[in-house]
Amino acid sequence: MTTYEHEAPLRLLQDNPKLAEELYCGLLGRRLPDYTDVKPGSEAMTRGDDAVIRNCDNVAVYYRGEKEAFALLFEVQRGRDDDKRYSWLDYIASARTRLQCPVALVVITFDEATAKWTSEPIQTGHPGLILRPLLIGPSQIPVITDPDEGRENVSIALLSLIAHGGGEQGGDVIRAYYETIRGFDRTLWSRYAEYALNALQGDQFMVLQEIIMSDTTLPNTYRLGLFGEKYREGRAEGKSEGLVEGERTALNLYLELREIPVSQEVRFRIDSCEDAEQLKAWLGDLIRTDSTEHIRDLSTYTARPPASRAAPFASLRRRSR
Helix, strand or coil, X not given: CCCHHHHHHHHHHHHCCCHXXXXXXXXXXXXXXXXXXXXXXXXXXXCCCCCCCCECCEEEEEEECCEEEEEEEEEECCCCCCCHHHHHHHHHHHHHHHHCCCEEEEEECCCHHHHHHHHCCEEXXXXXXEECCEEECCCCCCCCCCHHHHHHCHHHHHHHHHHHCCCCCHHHHHHHHHHHHCCXXXXXXXXXXXXXXXXXXXXXXXXHHHHHHHXXXXXXXXXXXXXXXXXXXXXXXXXXXHHHHHHHHHHHHHHHHHCCCCCHHHHXXXXXXXXXXXXXXXXXXXXXXCCCHHHHHCCCCCCCCCCCCCCCCHHHHHHHC
């Protein structure tokens, strides 16, 4: 099944054709032949007489003048797939036949088990013809915890986030990524924030979302672009009721995504609280502890009769699964 972890590197390659060279030369230490231009190529690898449709994920073709000089094929691999040990060689052969130039295959993966499987040589049966895909895995992707390093290449920073956001330095990697994109204009910020939120899962998704929600320097229009009308309703500038609803929505969203049990008492306190700062403080405590104890123990709060509410940010909840 296609996921955004699979799609994010491909979107980056499509947005920036130069990224293929940065991956091939920068992360893998390889050299490209001299070229004058690079263009995206067709991902279709199906031969004319083949009933099986085969498509690789991305192709970058390097030209010297009008002539194809080299081609890079990219595959994003999320798990073991033994069929690929047969089709990858076919991808290379098909591209070589069509383009009449040398071709290399690069496989990107974000977990060590898949990286280990990918790196195993593929015995073709022909003497001396052994395929060793070029691997970009967690060991090749740098752990970027310095925003200055991330700003040098935001695409590599995003790959670092996907590969290492759940590791030992995950919190530092996520914060560094956010600081990397923080100064972008609205269009770029929205693009790279969405790439990241869609690619992350579970706890990592929640950490980045909370950083975005709690950044007081971020224009509200930026968040609105990500979270839509729910954010407009919840955080409309100058409307105290809107601020309260925004904090309540964020708190309910965290409880829902983390699947934290909520008693009737806790639900009543959340739904009846009219203090935006109190709701924000509860959310902060909840993220730190994954417990609603601090909500149950609170003795004073501004109350109102609770109302029924729809599940917040349903589209983002689907993304985090």
